[in-house]
Amino acid sequence: MTGVFLALLKGVPVALAVTGLAFLIGAVLGIPLVLMRRARSWLPRLIARIYIDVMRGIPPVVWLFIIFFGLGSGIIALSPFRAAVLGMGLISAAYLAEIYRGGFLTLPAGQNAAAVALGLTRLDTLRYVLAPQVLRVSVAPMATFLVSLLKDTTVASTIGVRDVMMLVTQQAQAAGGGFAPFIAAAVLYILLSIPVAVLARTMDARMRGRIAA
């Protein structure tokens, strides 16, 4: 069991890299997406809404197949790693945009009104008043999402990314079945998600103290 566990550890850097890079892409792309989702004119709102619904409505493994096998057969050939990062990143953008949107909704209407009364432009209101507070209330749900993203990236193994999941399957096939490799993998994923969960809780407590009531 310890031997299996140590073998699986070799997949951890890859699993963390896919998760981390995808999260980064999602966190950045989520910003224009949420601004479009909240735009005054209907066209950007519609585009953002369709993007979010389509990304979230199709299983992640299907997206990875579309990117790796679909686009890969003649259009843009990406390595399994890049395809996984891109696919999970584009999906993350949809989820994180919705998290940011939830953050905007929790802000008291007075914040916006006060900024208008002070004569701030719309951009300045966003930059100095709304966005910093949205980010703070979004920390906890973003961390929850990060944990579920870590688990969802196991599907990257299906397109050939050598992450923990792929090593587990190899170990299990070498051992001729058995529960042990999978229990080791489950424990490993739980151990990996604990620091994020703890960090989220402490960050959330600190951030919540810095939001207008």
Add this chain to the structure above:
Amino acid sequence: MSGLLANWADWLPQLWKGLLISLQLTGAALAAGLPLGLALALLTSARTPWLKWPAIALVEVGRGAPALVVLQMVYYGLPSAGINVSAFISGALALALTTGAYTSEILRAGINAVPKGEVEAGHALGMTPGDVLRFVVIPQGVVFAVPALMGFAILIFQATALTFTIAIPELLARAYRIGAATYLYLDVLILAGLVYLAITIPFGWLVNRAARRLGSHLG
């Protein structure tokens, strides 16, 4: 474009068969997983430690382990434990375990939302604790949990795509097979994506409607 549509028309009957299997898996996972979830919800709030802690451990492991790990564990693990079942049963069982772990938290939140006064009123009327649970707490708690449970059903439907890895001929597996045969991976996988959307988006609207209706009901 007309070639694409003609191909899609050719492939759709195959994908339809796959979709039916995906839906059957979803149904089986929910049918077995929801009662498990309710049992775990009640056990995790039990006062007896030897009932409570194993249930909490099962919920935490079930939620903490990726669904793909649970799926492969059941598929590769059961035969080595001397239990031989079909891939479909393995898949349904694994998804049911994941369902049980996740829905127990949803159901627990629903049960906690039942006002304490109703429980006290039940006791005051001389109902046994079991009857209070059965006739007062569970029926209302489950209703409160309905929108979140419906939302989870969409997730577990999407998770059935993972069973492609254990050779169940569901929607994604059939799309991939067509792709391998025709080399038109992109065309067929996009069609498969659209079929997933045809289920998840309308069902998502239903979830929102249920949430709104229940919200207004709670006032």
